[in-house]
Amino acid sequence: MSATRAEHEYGAHPMVLPPDASAAQDGLDVAPAVRLDLYRRLEELRQFEKRAYDLFMQQLVKGTSHLSLGMEAISAGFGAAMRKDDYTFATYRGHAHTLSRGVGMAPVLAELLGRANGLMGGKGGSMHLTSVEHGVLGSYAIIGAHLCVANGAAWSAQVRRSGQVTVCFFGDGTTNIGAFHEALNYAAVYSLPVVFVCENNLYMEYTSIADITAVPSPAADRAAAYGLPAIKIDGNDVDVVYRTAGDALELARSGGGPSLIEAVTYRHGGHSRADPGKYRPAGEVEAWMAYDPLTVHRARLIRLGVAESELDGIRADVARAVDEATEEAKNGRLPDVESAFTDVWADGGSQWRN
């Protein structure tokens, strides 16, 4: 039996500790203005997700939620690197990926609250955030399929010679479903302009990915099977993500075909609202909480000479924006019941017979 699948007590699997190399990346070629923009993005995603969590706790948001707390650097870095007309495909854990394309906080919060002013009028919910005008072509809640759908958008861009690149985010658990492998082969065969981004947060849902995967790096170790280079990066360092994203986007845009990027990160919380995340070994959570993407990036900016007061100002601006968005969302009315019967079909209605 391989080391990755060694038997152990539930929750007692070997700890995976974060890297300790963030200072070494201070010299990365990222412009100061971009670094500040990345900081603002991290603050927005963090404070939004915290607010979403609070609203769940107040039982204003029903159903379930999957937050990106601790994982924000990946969507922030890609959001900053993508072209305005590029396409995003996200998962049920898609608040951050949607916001990072410029979608307003208020319509996303309103969607979570089931209000008429929600991004999809309350018909999609937390797991299906979509904003076509921002290039967010959907959040998909059953893992695997959307990698195949992302290929279709990339194919379309290739046919139309539009130069658009499709970025498809998914979790480590997705690497074990068949559609992942169909999609990677398909993208490689047709050299599609698509970037597959595996957010490896070390846990499938409640189970350690290492315990149920034949290779140690669930995405990077599979890349060779599709003729792609293994790319595994620190997903908690937003500068690293930003640079990696830029390279992959450039490759795809210039006709170089797909990339598969494994960005290693960590969930601050459990898989969903129902999960306290108790299966994680003592010490591991603490170590990753300390290696938090906001902490990492803020410390770097200070090392590079940015005044703490400037960063505090950004944090306060974002806090105000989240408060305003919350008010706007809460003030939305409930959707008309009639809206449940619209847009099944292209004629806008739901009639299936004459």
Add this chain to the structure above:
Amino acid sequence: MAQLSYREAVSRGIAQEMARDERVMLIGEDIGGAGGVFKTTAGLFEQFGRTRVVDTPISEQAILGAAMGAAMTGLRPIAEIMFSDFFAVCWDIVVNEIAKMRYMTNGQVKMPLVIKSGNGGSLRMGAQHSQSIENWAMAVPGLKVVTPSTPLDVVGLMAAAVRSDDPVLFFEHKGLYASKGEVPDGEIVDELGKAAIRRPGKDATVLALGLMVGRALGAAEELAREGIDVEVIDVRSLVPLDTQTLLTSISRTGRLFTVEENPRLLGWGAEIASIAADECFWDLDMPIRRITTPHIPLPSADSLEDAVLPSVDRIVQDVRKGVSL
């Protein structure tokens, strides 16, 4: 006017639409250079080239995902699932993604795509290559479902499906591929959601689909010799459903029979029977009778398959018995 086979009509319909609209693409397994395992796409690769006629790996999820993503971003793809039984390996993308995307996004996206597929039995291919699955599809809100029974309908309904901004599952009956019919020259465009009265009659209404239409017509001829005048309606489109044509006929004849190739439970005829019971019960002269394949997987041996699929004889017997009640 030309005599075309049903299989030739498929490529004729696709070619008509691809020539008209450069956004129309065709993807699937062996559909390009090989012209399709059923030769329903013969000549299209040569006519439209490899950019628009794309041979894929055996990856049904990748095929339908590609069609969906392309449809959301400006193309109008036609995807082939070789045997309709194979929908079971990519049903997630059909049911959870393609069918629901417009609704979940509150109308932000269009889904102009067609999934064509070889459906149905009578070719001795056994339980995994013979199923009639229209009823799987019609159970899912957001999917349109058509099954043409003649070469002319193949061309016209294919055109209507391609021009629809909704996803259409286009079931070709494998047992009809070799059948022939007249197809006029020039552009042919039909309409989704219209049934066709194939034989007018006054004593009973027999609804059929695909291969069963011919068998129903054969049964009607036999019954006519006994003085029983049967109206045969080719339902053609299950979603949208032309209930007006169906109910008008049922009310007039007072007797409803459905001839369904699917296994018994929840076949398409069950829904129509329910609608008829709701909306024209007082016009009925006898209980509604569904003639279906029994609730079993299809056997392979020709003698067994013939024994379980609805046959001309079985239709004759059931209608004769019903009319005599």
